[in-house]
Amino acid sequence: MSALVVDTIRKSFGDVETLKGIDISLESGEFLVLLGASGCGKSTLLNIIAGLAEPTGGDIRLNGRSLIGVHPKDRDIAMVFQSYALYPNLTVRRNIGFGLEMRKVPAAEREKAVLEAARLLQIEPLLDRRPSQLSGGQRQRVAIGRALVRNPQLFLFDEPLSNLDAKLRMEMRTELKRLHQMMKTTVVYVTHDQIEAMTLATRIAVMRNGQIEQLGTPEEIYNRPATLYVATFVGAPPMNLLDVTATAEGLLIAGSDRVIPLPPPLLAAVPHGKTLKLGIRPECFRAESSGGLPLTLRCEVVELTGPELILSGNVGGQRLVATLSPRTRAVAGSDVTLALDTEALHLFDAETGKRIDLRAD
Amino acid sequence: MSGTWLTTRAWLLMLPLLIVMVAVIGWPLADTVQLSFTDAKLVGTSGSYVGFDNYVRLVSGNAFGRTLFTTTFFAVVVVTVEMLFGVLAALLLNQRFHGRTLLRALLILPWALPTVVNATLWRLIYNPEYGALNAALTQIGILDNYRSWLGEPGTALTALIVADCWKNFPLVAMIALAALQAVPRDVIAASYVDGASAFSRFRFVTLPYLAGPLMVALVLRTIEAFKVFDIIWVMTRGGPANSTRTMSILVYQEAFSFQRAGSGASLALIVTLIITVLAVAYGTVVKKVAGSAA
Amino acid sequence: MERQSPLFRLFLHAAALLLAAIILTPLLWLFVMSISPAADLAAKPLRWWPATMDFSRYATLLSSVENSAGAAFMASLRNSLMVAGMATVAAVALAVPAGWAVSRTPSVGWSLSVVIATYMLPPVALAVPLYMALAKFGLLNSVFGLALVYLTILAPFTTWLMKSGFDGIPREIEQAAVIDGASLWQTLRIITLPLAMPVVATSALFAFLLGWDEFFYALLFTSDQRAKTLTVAIADLAGGRVSDYGLIATAGVLAALPPVLVGLVMQRALISGLTSGGVKG
Numbered sequence A: 001m002s003a004l005v006v007d008t009i010r011k012s013f014g015d016v017e018t019l020k021g022i023d024i025s026l027e028s029g030e031f032l033v034l035l036g037a038s039g040c041g042k043s044t045l046l047n048i049i050a051g052l053a054e055p056t057g058g059d060i061r062l063n064g065r066s067l068i069g070v071h072p073k074d075r076d077i078a079m080v081f082q083s084y085a086l087y088p089n090l091t092v093r094r095n096i097g098f099g100l101e102m103r104k105v106p107a108a109e110r111e112k113a114v115l116e117a118a119r120l121l122q123i124e125p126l127l128d129r130r131p132s133q134l135s136g137g138q139r140q141r142v143a144i145g146r147a148l149v150r151n152p153q154l155f156l157f158d159e160p161l162s163n164l165d166a167k168l169r170m171e172m173r174t175e176l177k178r179l180h181q182m183m184k185t186t187v188v189y190v191t192h193d194q195i196e197a198m199t200l201a202t203r204i205a206v207m208r209n210g211q212i213e214q215l216g217t218p219e220e221i222y223n224r225p226a227t228l229y230v231a232t233f234v235g236a237p238p239m240n241l242l243d244v245t246a247t248a249e250g251l252l253i254a255g256s257d258r259v260i261p262l263p264p265p266l267l268a269a270v271p272h273g274k275t276l277k278l279g280i281r282p283e284c285f286r287a288e289s290s291g292g293l294p295l296t297l298r299c300e301v302v303e304l305t306g307p308e309l310i311l312s313g314n315v316g317g318q319r320l321v322a323t324l325s326p327r328t329r330a331v332a333g334s335d336v337t338l339a340l341d342t343e344a345l346h347l348f349d350a351e352t353g354k355r356i357d358l359r360a361d
Numbered sequence B: 001m002s003g004t005w006l007t008t009r010a011w012l013l014m015l016p017l018l019i020v021m022v023a024v025i026g027w028p029l030a031d032t033v034q035l036s037f038t039d040a041k042l043v044g045t046s047g048s049y050v051g052f053d054n055y056v057r058l059v060s061g062n063a064f065g066r067t068l069f070t071t072t073f074f075a076v077v078v079v080t081v082e083m084l085f086g087v088l089a090a091l092l093l094n095q096r097f098h099g100r101t102l103l104r105a106l107l108i109l110p111w112a113l114p115t116v117v118n119a120t121l122w123r124l125i126y127n128p129e130y131g132a133l134n135a136a137l138t139q140i141g142i143l144d145n146y147r148s149w150l151g152e153p154g155t156a157l158t159a160l161i162v163a164d165c166w167k168n169f170p171l172v173a174m175i176a177l178a179a180l181q182a183v184p185r186d187v188i189a190a191s192y193v194d195g196a197s198a199f200s201r202f203r204f205v206t207l208p209y210l211a212g213p214l215m216v217a218l219v220l221r222t223i224e225a226f227k228v229f230d231i232i233w234v235m236t237r238g239g240p241a242n243s244t245r246t247m248s249i250l251v252y253q254e255a256f257s258f259q260r261a262g263s264g265a266s267l268a269l270i271v272t273l274i275i276t277v278l279a280v281a282y283g284t285v286v287k288k289v290a291g292s293a294a
Numbered sequence C: 001m002e003r004q005s006p007l008f009r010l011f012l013h014a015a016a017l018l019l020a021a022i023i024l025t026p027l028l029w030l031f032v033m034s035i036s037p038a039a040d041l042a043a044k045p046l047r048w049w050p051a052t053m054d055f056s057r058y059a060t061l062l063s064s065v066e067n068s069a070g071a072a073f074m075a076s077l078r079n080s081l082m083v084a085g086m087a088t089v090a091a092v093a094l095a096v097p098a099g100w101a102v103s104r105t106p107s108v109g110w111s112l113s114v115v116i117a118t119y120m121l122p123p124v125a126l127a128v129p130l131y132m133a134l135a136k137f138g139l140l141n142s143v144f145g146l147a148l149v150y151l152t153i154l155a156p157f158t159t160w161l162m163k164s165g166f167d168g169i170p171r172e173i174e175q176a177a178v179i180d181g182a183s184l185w186q187t188l189r190i191i192t193l194p195l196a197m198p199v200v201a202t203s204a205l206f207a208f209l210l211g212w213d214e215f216f217y218a219l220l221f222t223s224d225q226r227a228k229t230l231t232v233a234i235a236d237l238a239g240g241r242v243s244d245y246g247l248i249a250t251a252g253v254l255a256a257l258p259p260v261l262v263g264l265v266m267q268r269a270l271i272s273g274l275t276s277g278g279v280k281g
């Protein structure tokens, strides 16, 4: 049985439909990341699961029990807010224990649970401070502690790391992953940071305009993006997109006479004559002239970042970025031939944005 | 936590306030409207229906026109002076000089002084026999003989206006100063870097931040100036020869001195109408200014 | 920032001195009158500073000997405290739930706009029915009746201030409490109200100052020592009978002292209250 089921959830504010039928089903212990641009409805969905907002239609089930009409406090859900939403007038100890206090858990038991959570998060020395006396990272830990201590069936996180600086964010990310592996509670986690999504999730739901574009494991999202939107949203630098048309030999790059040769069995799946979008991740290029499919481009800018070399260029006037090994030798203004594997090619219908599968499977 | 329940809960929480407001404002206002169509006396007869008689009689009577003019004159002068003086004081207090903090603190004194104490104070200053103004002016040599500042129709209104401006310009100054302090420092710095003159810096950098709050101050002060009663009542009671009689004083006289509740009510409603029209007109302007400043 | 030229600095200091003089002179004179012997105040040419300071009028007004000027003054002082105090407590009690409701449920906000719009009503538009109603319930010349009437002014204003105060407290904090299992009452009592305490205090101060300052309704609805407030008592003094101007000035100083002290001490809170209302409008 699925732990959490989101069943055609809709939500309208006045005339505007913010969520247009969301379907998700999670196994117990999964870590689902809702990934999407600002304003796509992530927080709205999270608030509906938490019970802070009422859906216009649809159902939410947690371990088989419908949550519609159930008061937030009776849902057995804990939530960590983007702004932390700590109680500024209460000590850290009372902040963490507040949920238990409200549930009339005896003081001794409560204290034990608070200490346990504080130990896990390494904030024991801070228990008697108030939130204003904490650093951003410490506040974040308290907010997580407040959720942790309740031992709920479901954790909700709304962009919990977005107010932290880059270094702390990385630390907390690892910390969250460690906690999840230890507690094995189901998690729904909102972010618009794709690295967070890729590293934390067991599954990612990429959202756009109140709909789910693709729901899948991080590998699926990265290796087989279902739409152009998903393809460009995940990955940095973003996936290269080239206008191409399929011919008898392979894919003809628009604006040039270059053709990426494709083996006939693969080519058969591709609609001929139509303009298509060809997606290639920058990191899929190899700096070899032999082996794989060759692609020659005009090199314009070469940037060495240290661990890698970023090459920007164009083919037939279309921009292209490749990240290569730092030992690659490339000169701006000259032509370079790079190699690709067929697995690195992603084809999309230019009009619908839908993926066209090249493999026979 | 459905939407309808939240709304119901909100109404429940508002209910005590709304009940009290209906009891002490809504119902009396409705009653005033009803009274205004009768010839009721303050005590005794509840009066009979006379239609628009009160309105017609009042508006065509000569007291009305003159009083409306006095009120408008008072309001326009007082508000103009207060806004000008308030902004100037705020600009000054936004500069760096010794004793700035102290002066900012002093600004709150006239505002905090109760209106009636202010009126009494100025009444004493203007006293025809022992007043400080007479004493000062004669000792400097500007004045030969003591004058009755509040007793002569020619000077009474001006004397009132001075007293009112002294009390109320600090409010405008405080609002303007807060707005000035809200101008981001780097915007000002940028204007220096861009080589803006002091005037264009005021016009294009400072004024947009000032415009919204100042408009609000303007609206509040205009409404209050139109409603003015306390200071005038204490200083002149509308005299001499009705030269300082404003609308609120006229209503008071009609309803309470002459005990003509019905016609007092009509007059009060006319005042209300004028203020509402003013406020709505201003409100439209405020929206525009706020919109363009934001 | 630009450096001030010497001439400009001179100008600034001169202007500041002028402003200080404008603000302080009338106030100082009020105080000087209150401590000058009657003969000094009636002298021609006027004595600007008394030969001997005379604080006896303060003693006179603050004494409670039967039928003295002091008894009347003390009665009005007590009445003012009671009326302003009761009206403040009632206004804040109404404003806190209403302000919170409007802040958290914008769909009911229009009703507060209506309440606030009553600010435009001149008190004379309500005075006659209020007078008749108070007469009917026997509340004329009563501190309770007057406090009730003061709600017409105090309640809209405090609600407005409370609403902007609650707007400054993030909703998420309350949502977190709800998820933590707190009831509405617990959320408000343990979380929101303690956070809103500074705003409650500011609102109460404002309300008290408004009540302390009120004159029109007090003039109409009170007639003797049982309910007459300080403002009416001072207006009475100023309006005649008393020949010692120093005594009037003394009453003025005493009536001004509480709000002026509050103003000086609470300056920051008051100004932020004024402008938060002013800016958000």
Ligand SMILES: Nc1ncnc2c1ncn2[C@@H]1O[C@H](COP(=O)(O)OP(=O)(O)OP(=O)(O)O)[C@@H](O)[C@H]1O
Binding pocket: A013, A018, A036, A037, A038, A039, A040, A041, A042, A043, A044, A045, A192
């Ligand atoms: N109470 C509301 N009333 C009206 N519209 C709302 C309300 N709450 C959210 N919206 C709208 O719904 C859309 C989705 O909002 P939501 O907060 O869910 O976005 P989000 O994906 O969480 O964005 P972000 O990454 O910026 O947090 C937005 O366009 C927002 O304007």
Ligand SMILES: [Mg+2]
Binding pocket: A042, A043, A044, A158
């Ligand atoms: Mg959000």
